[in-house]
Amino acid sequence: MTKHNHEFRDPVHVFVRLDTDERRVVDSRSFQRLRDIHQLAMTYLVYPGATHRRFEHSLGVMELATRVYNVVTDPRNLKDYNNTFSEIVSDRKRLDWLSVLRMAALLHDIGHLPFSHAAEKELLPEGWTHETLTKELILSTPIRQELEKMDLQAEKVVKIALGPEAATDFEFSPWETILAEIIVGDAFGVDRMDYLLRDSLHTGVAYGRFDHYRLIDTMRILKVPPPSPGSGEEDKSGDFSETSIPEPSFALGVEEGGLQSSEAMMLARYFMFSQMYFHPIRRIYDIHLKDFLAEMLDGGRFSTDTEKHLSITDAEILAKLHEAARDVRSKGHLHAKRIIDREHFKMLYERNPDDQKANTEAGKAVYEALCDKFGADKFRHDSYRQKGGPPNYPVQMRDDSIVSSLAISEVLKHLPLVSVDYIFADREVFPAAEAWLKKNRKDIIKPILKEAENGKAT
Numbered sequence: 001m002t003k004h005n006h007e008f009r010d011p012v013h014v015f016v017r018l019d020t021d022e023r024r025v026v027d028s029r030s031f032q033r034l035r036d037i038h039q040l041a042m043t044y045l046v047y048p049g050a051t052h053r054r055f056e057h058s059l060g061v062m063e064l065a066t067r068v069y070n071v072v073t074d075p076r077n078l079k080d081y082n083n084t085f086s087e088i089v090s091d092r093k094r095l096d097w098l099s100v101l102r103m104a105a106l107l108h109d110i111g112h113l114p115f116s117h118a119a120e121k122e123l124l125p126e127g128w129t130h131e132t133l134t135k136e137l138i139l140s141t142p143i144r145q146e147l148e149k150m151d152l153q154a155e156k157v158v159k160i161a162l163g164p165e166a167a168t169d170f171e172f173s174p175w176e177t178i179l180a181e182i183i184v185g186d187a188f189g190v191d192r193m194d195y196l197l198r199d200s201l202h203t204g205v206a207y208g209r210f211d212h213y214r215l216i217d218t219m220r221i222l223k224v225p226p227p228s229p230g231s232g233e234e235d236k237s238g239d240f241s242e243t244s245i246p247e248p249s250f251a252l253g254v255e256e257g258g259l260q261s262s263e264a265m266m267l268a269r270y271f272m273f274s275q276m277y278f279h280p281i282r283r284i285y286d287i288h289l290k291d292f293l294a295e296m297l298d299g300g301r302f303s304t305d306t307e308k309h310l311s312i313t314d315a316e317i318l319a320k321l322h323e324a325a326r327d328v329r330s331k332g333h334l335h336a337k338r339i340i341d342r343e344h345f346k347m348l349y350e351r352n353p354d355d356q357k358a359n360t361e362a363g364k365a366v367y368e369a370l371c372d373k374f375g376a377d378k379f380r381h382d383s384y385r386q387k388g389g390p391p392n393y394p395v396q397m398r399d400d401s402i403v404s405s406l407a408i409s410e411v412l413k414h415l416p417l418v419s420v421d422y423i424f425a426d427r428e429v430f431p432a433a434e435a436w437l438k439k440n441r442k443d444i445i446k447p448i449l450k451e452a453e454n455g456k457a458t
Helices: 020-026 029-036 054-072 075-081 091-107 130-139 141-149 154-166 174-184 190-203 212-217 256-277 280-296 306-310 314-326 333-340 353-358 362-374 430-457
Strands: 005-010 014-019 219-223 250-255 346-350 379-385 394-396 402-404 419-425
Touching (some): 005 020, 014 054, 029 054, 029 091, 054 174, 054 190, 075 219, 091 174, 130 141, 130 306, 141 154, 190 212, 212 219, 212 256, 250 256, 256 394, 280 314, 280 379, 280 419, 353 362, 353 430, 419 430
Antiparallel strands (some): 379 419
């Protein structure tokens, strides 16, 4: 007897269920490749449990997207906007769009390079990202044919998988923008929900947990309210996520009873970034990996050819890492050895509030001074500051009025931005560099401060 319904056991969502057509997409080469792409790059060298892959994350995103969709398109929750979203009023249309959404959620990460984000920006040709590769793969013949068997258009799946920011060559209807927001939205994207929950579970960092059941149950499609005078929202031009929704403006929001759950997710994100994603040793392993790949790959870049992309995973890179670490003649030998033998650069300097007050570019100044003194090849600088502020989304109050989350949430108003500034040093020079920096730190920062003050005076 043919089985038409299939299920995966999942440590986060218990079960992920799919039908036979969807199972064929899971069995495709493009998706099976994700079994060999670590979700968190080399984080397992710091947090041993972080060996989970993009494969199970993508299944989890599909599961969460389905739950959100079923809630926000429930006729009881959408009754005020039936005319606006006439595309989904009938049960048949709801099911058709759900199929598109599930495939978009499932396939949203198939363009990831080996070790996920660790080596993307510097190691792809200009204008290419993992989203661009995802688009190419979904539109390629093998995936397109599987989607056509399900009466789905590959172009629609691409749009919903990537959203308006990444799929800039497509036009989006208000409804398609909402669907994309379910997956990649800055406030309530299920991609973020799943990676926070999953990464928290596998790393053992409990800060990433939040009540996603309550959050999803209270999610709604809501009209975006106008900015409140004096609230500081005026510059946001009505945007309540990273995606811009055409007029009339709608976005994913929450009922008032779900505000605390949404706040908890934003706090979880902040704590996971500050505690785990930006752990200094995790970051330096990413840097050594990038240095290795830049020397090992032809032309220092990954190929954007889809066939070559499908042929390279973490497994191939790890094999080359081990080979290069043992052979001094291999390209990238030093970088590979630092990873394999755990001889990574040590953190010499990190962001200091007193230094920042004196000079906002203190890390850069210290890094340049160290390079001048000991040589640029002995140091690596890793600096990041989160862009923008907390996501601003609509909240439906108990009296049915809709207000901005920033107008009623003190938690969101005061949510810190993630900011790091690390300098790492080769172990050979670390003791001397540490002593020299301790002696000269104030002098390194102060001259730049004086120059800045002189510039203001003129």
